[in-house]
Amino acid sequence: MRPIFLLLMSLPLGMFAQQRHCVHKEFVPELATQNESLIYRSTKVIPVVIHIVSNQHVHVSNLQVYAQIAALNRDFNREGEEWRRLPSALQELATDANITFELAKHDPDGKPTIGINQKVTSRNNIGLYDDIFYQDKGGIDAWDTQRYLNIWVAEMPEGLLGYASSPEDVGTPTDGVVINIDYFGTSRAEASYQLGRTLVHEVGHYLGLSHPWGSIQQECEEDDGLEDTHALAAPHYECPPFEDNTCDTMPFYWNFMDYTPDCCMALFTHQQVLLMHHVLEQYRPLLRVSSIRYEEDTTEYLMLTPNPAISAVLISWAKEVNLIEFYTISGRRIDFFRATSNERYKNLCLDHYPKGVLIVVFHTENGEKNTKRLIHL
Numbered sequence: 001m002r003p004i005f006l007l008l009m010s011l012p013l014g015m016f017a018q019q020r021h022c023v024h025k026e027f028v029p030e031l032a033t034q035n036e037s038l039i040y041r042s043t044k045v046i047p048v049v050i051h052i053v054s055n056q057h058v059h060v061s062n063l064q065v066y067a068q069i070a071a072l073n074r075d076f077n078r079e080g081e082e083w084r085r086l087p088s089a090l091q092e093l094a095t096d097a098n099i100t101f102e103l104a105k106h107d108p109d110g111k112p113t114i115g116i117n118q119k120v121t122s123r124n125n126i127g128l129y130d131d132i133f134y135q136d137k138g139g140i141d142a143w144d145t146q147r148y149l150n151i152w153v154a155e156m157p158e159g160l161l162g163y164a165s166s167p168e169d170v171g172t173p174t175d176g177v178v179i180n181i182d183y184f185g186t187s188r189a190e191a192s193y194q195l196g197r198t199l200v201h202e203v204g205h206y207l208g209l210s211h212p213w214g215s216i217q218q219e220c221e222e223d224d225g226l227e228d229t230h231a232l233a234a235p236h237y238e239c240p241p242f243e244d245n246t247c248d249t250m251p252f253y254w255n256f257m258d259y260t261p262d263c264c265m266a267l268f269t270h271q272q273v274l275l276m277h278h279v280l281e282q283y284r285p286l287l288r289v290s291s292i293r294y295e296e297d298t299t300e301y302l303m304l305t306p307n308p309a310i311s312a313v314l315i316s317w318a319k320e321v322n323l324i325e326f327y328t329i330s331g332r333r334i335d336f337f338r339a340t341s342n343e344r345y346k347n348l349c350l351d352h353y354p355k356g357v358l359i360v361v362f363h364t365e366n367g368e369k370n371t372k373r374l375i376h377l
């Protein structure tokens with residue numbers, strides 16, 4: 001990311017005011033193959049450490065961090081509301097990235113942590129400089145960048161929302177995402193950027209995605225290398241309706257890798273998701289919380305209603321089940337109950353269950369094991 005970053009510094013920063021802008025080194029995607037569709041299906045949980053380097057005037061609370069992590073999980077697990085309102089042609093492109101982010105529970109030395117580092121600096125706009133990555137220069141040193149997604153939150157000039165490293169930077173001390181402190185979380189930013197999607201976009205870059213217009217704006221000569229993201233001649237800065245910038249006849253907007261305001265971002269495409277999983281497998285294989293693997297059950301004998309569920313769920317099954325277990329996405333068993341041979345359903349109160357994605361494992365008497373995913377809102 002460095003060369004482009006230096007180029008930016010030679011430009012008048014005011015030109016970016018009031019526009020979403022991020023700096024990104026083009027990553028030429030290695031397209032995933034059909035054989036990787038199984039990888040695509042496996043849930044991945046990424047440990048995150050947040051390094052907040054604030055000045056005396058700005059403070060970021062832990063609650064704001066939690067809101068930002070929840071926003072990431074909402075959008076990488078297609079839990080936002082917006083995608084349901086997409087035109088059908090775009091809705092067909094949208095898919096669940098099946099990637100979950102979790103604040104690190106252990107630091108690189110194995111000690112318990114909440115995954116949040118805070119530091120105050122007197123430096124103006126430290127997020128603009130490499131110093132942000134080094135403790136002895138006023139920033140905070142990265143945690144092992146092969147094993148953690150490092151996110152630095154710091155002051156930057158207005159209009160520059162963030163920048164991210166490329167998968168090719170894996171393992172370097174500057175590998176991760178830097179985000180403007182004014183656009184972090186879901187309540188700090190101006191109205192257009194209050195849904196936490198600046199970080200969703202930057203993490204997309206970190207996982208290998210490029211902008212749909214490639215690296216050249218105002219041209220249709222290149223794109224992001226993917227087939228189901230239609231090339232754009234230029235970013236969209238406003239919500240629809242607008243004059244569409246697509247290079248072909250197919251409209252393409254609402255994508256997390258465009259520059260639209262947060263409220264009209266809603267989708268990753270199938271190939272974007274495949275590429276992110278490919279990057280996690282091939283470039284960032286150590287970036288993983290131990291997680292249980294599961295295949296979404298397609299048989300009809302298991303039902304979770306409603307799903308997503310808020311405070312209670314009806315679990316029903318049509319053949320003999322003798323044990324039902326509940327796991328968090330990171331593989332921690334949080335509850336279980338045994339069923340008698342006559343039982344076919346159970347009403348379960350979720351008040352004491354953690355929010356987010358839960359994995360429900362059904363064991364039948366003949367040794368079959370099936371899993372379903374339950375979203376607890």
Ligand SMILES: [Zn+2]
Pocket residue numbers: 021022023024201205211257
């Ligand atoms: Zn970008």
